[in-house]
Amino acid sequence: MTMIFGVPLMVLTGQMLIGLINGSFYALLSLGLAVIFGLLRVVNFAHGAFYMLGAFTAWMLGQYLGLGFWPSLVIAPLIVGCVGAVVERTMLRHLYELDHLYGLLFTFGLALLLEGSFQHVFGASGKPFSAPEALTGIVRTDFVIVPIYRSWVVVASLLICLGTWALIEKTKIGSYLRAATEDATLVQSFGVNVPLLLTLTYAFGCALAGIAGVLAAPIFQVSPTMGSNLIIIIFAVVVVGGMGSILGAIATGYLLGIVEGLTKVFYPEAANIVIFVLMAVVLLLRPAGLFGKEY
């Protein structure tokens, strides 16, 4: 058996892959948080709940309408995005004028409400959700075992992240978003409907969380608390990467996923806390985050 640093290669690549998969979710979720925070200056504590909502919506579409994975992968994030739009239009926007703390408290409350409601209706236990037929199975080679669905998730999330980056950096609507992130009032004075842009941005960020939820459903099961377990780590990722940087959020997501995976190999005791240790170190040495701008 091939060994690297005294560790079987198979174990190493296996944990790298798990790290990459977790990193995919970290990247998708922290990307949405960064986009929302950049423009709205709202720390979206409901992000984990929207992730859960995405997974549950996909599960319900299957359960009640008999829809398969592929249609759900498109429809569930759209539904989550619409919920996000309604939340922004009817509630969140009334808080922009107030202290940032209110946005944080509101989204935190919203997360509790969503999770509580789902727990009440569906119970706390996880619901199984199968990966699509075409992506089941495992590819086995001498040095790595690759579950097909999981590696597909890594590629899909990478494409979604890069697509989002291109949308923001390379398109007209992206230039509105970047400019409004710097000075929303001036952009609005140019005749751009900034209130609508805020709604769309929040909806888009929530839809990204929704996509992550659907992708996660076959891997982690669908449960009301799946988001709150993850969101704490996501905030640590965001602190390490720095708020407001798109590429920074993506890169940090994958990076920390891999770091976590490798820690599991070389020092398993620290695997659950390594991200938080890194967060503390970054806060001490570079409070704005690895890729962050000072605000």
Added chain:
Amino acid sequence: MTDVSALRREGRGPAQLKVRALEAWYGESQALYGVDLDVYPGETVTLLGRNGVGKTTTLRTLMGILRKRTGEIEFDERSILRLPLHRVAHAGMGFVPEERGIFASLTVEENLMLPPVVARSGKEMSLDEIYTLFPNLLDRRHSPGTKLSGGEQQMLAIARILRTGVSMILLDEPTEGLAPVIVNRIGEMLKSLKAHGLSVLLVEQNFRFAAKIADHFYVMDHGEMIDSFAVGELPAKREALNKALGV
């Protein structure tokens, strides 16, 4: 204050911008105490006044950026007081802020293309015309907007509003902090706007600069208008102005 605007009104259709008894507040603190002002189509009107008298506030209030306001603002004979901010540009009014507002995360060309075209009034400039007028913007079109020099940023700030086809432009101290050569170029630019038929409401401390392009002057103090006169009366006013402006 002599009602010169009443004289000006004779024989010239309605004012394009008509402002009456405009008051505005930053939170609880009042900044404008009754501003009256007219801009006629195609005119360049200059707002003079010492630092802190409320010139910038006047422009921000007219544009609808500062929204705690009372009074009357009519643009093309339509009240714009209740329009949401993003509708004002579509009514035909463009704003170039004092700090220029060039976006660092956008390239020069993205900055230029950012404001939506609001009207095909025939007064709008195409990208080609802008680049012909400002070849240095063409050379630098892929660099970040804020990498331009102060003068170039000012020209970019004006040019991007010209592209939109607005019929009136509110310009806040375009020559502030710029070298004399650049100030002259901006003067040329304002003359060509005028030749295109654009109306300009210009805030300017440098009244020798303003004298070369303005048709009409207003003088502000403590958040209200204290004087108003046509460019022809400028020589007679010079003494009083120097005092009022503390030059």
